[in-house]
Amino acid sequence: MTAHDLARRAVACPGWRWMPGMLTLEHGRVCGSGFLVIEGTDELGRPFVDCADAIDHWPACLPDFTDVATFGALVELVREAYEPRRAPGACPMVCTYQSRDKKWGVGAQIYVRRLRNLQAQASFRALVLPTYETEAAALVAALEAAP
Amino acid sequence: MSIEIARRAVACKHWRWAPGMLSRCSTDTRRAVYRWLVGLDTRHYGLVCVVQDKHGRPCRNVATLQPGPDDLPDLDDPATLGCLLALVREAWVDPWVRVEPMSREWRTLHSKAAPFCAGPTEAHALVAALEAAP
Numbered sequence: 001m002t003a004h005d006l007a008r009r010a011v012a013c014p015g016w017r018w019m020p021g022m023l024t025l026e027h028g029r030v031c032g033s034g035f036l037v038i039e040g041t042d043e044l045g046r047p048f049v050d051c052a053d054a055i056d057h058w059p060a061c062l063p064d065f066t067d068v069a070t071f072g073a074l075v076e077l078v079r080e081a082y083e084p085r086r087a088p089g090a091c092p093m094v095c096t097y098q099s100r101d102k103k104w105g106v107g108a109q110i111y112v113r114r115l116r117n118l119q120a121q122a123s124f125r126a127l128v129l130p131t132y133e134t135e136a137a138a139l140v141a142a143l144e145a146a147p
Numbered sequence: 148m149s150i151e152i153a154r155r156a157v158a159c160k161h162w163r164w165a166p167g168m169l170s171r172c173s174t175d176t177r178r179a180v181y182r183w184l185v186g187l188d189t190r191h192y193g194l195v196c197v198v199q200d201k202h203g204r205p206c207r208n209v210a211t212l213q214p215g216p217d218d219l220p221d222l223d224d225p226a227t228l229g230c231l232l233a234l235v236r237e238a239w240v241d242p243w244v245r246v247e248p249m250s251r252e253w254r255t256l257h258s259k260a261a262p263f264c265a266g267p268t269e270a271h272a273l274v275a276a277l278e279a280a281p
Binding site for chain 2 (some may be wrong): 037067095102124
């Protein structure tokens with residue numbers, strides 16, 4: 001699967017939205033309240049940035065999940081999808097994990113309250129089985145499968 | 148997130164500003180799009196896009212600034228946390244480093260699934276791992 005295919009699957013999810021810090025495959029970075037900032041180099045090779053329109057005005061843009069900031073924002077989208085009632089500032093429980101053969105999955109820590117023992121016990125539950133070569137692929141699959 | 152944990156992060160020898168990180172300082176709020184210059188001029192200049200003022204109003208200014216001593220990463224920001232995880236992986240030369248919630252804390256794990264750092268939040272566990280990196 002190419003980076004474009006994975007990105008198209010992500011933006012098609014109901015839980016998808018552009019978040020500040022994300023990079024597009026067209027080298028634009030989403031900043032602040034949604035402005036797209038284009039990164040590039042001038043004719044002398046010097047880096048520059050230029051402020052473009054809001055990301056909403058660029059419907060063809062796709063996210064670049066090889067970018068670490070975009071990856072971090074994707075993790076947050078998956079957490080929001082699975083933990084819609086998480087209080088602001090509360091610790092999220094969803095994270096990526098690996099199998100022994102280094103495939104990526106997505107799981108969550110859940111608390112199970114036992115009948116005989118009123119104290120809640122933490123256990124880890126897989127949301128997406130570890131069958132993916134990359135973390136981003138596992139997270140996109142989790143976003144697609146979100147309730 | 149406390150300022151103290153952000154200060155610990157920037158004090159690490161493996162710390163560097165990365166594109167997509169959100170920096171906050173006492174005067175304004177800005178999303179940093181840093182590009183480090185290479186060549187003869189090795190000053191730590193980066194390209195910073197100031198898109199919001201401290202009141203959250205969009206201002207769409209693009210400026211070339213130098214990260215100052217008051218600039219601290221916003222470790223509540225998901226994109227900044229993603230960059231911090233990448234810094235930890237780079238520092239430990241281990242692309243499989245990850246963080247997981249375990250009981251009441253977060254732990255940083257090596258590729259062999261051995262926990263090596265912990266903290267009350269994901270950011271604390273990552274900063275502890277960055278500090279402990281050789």
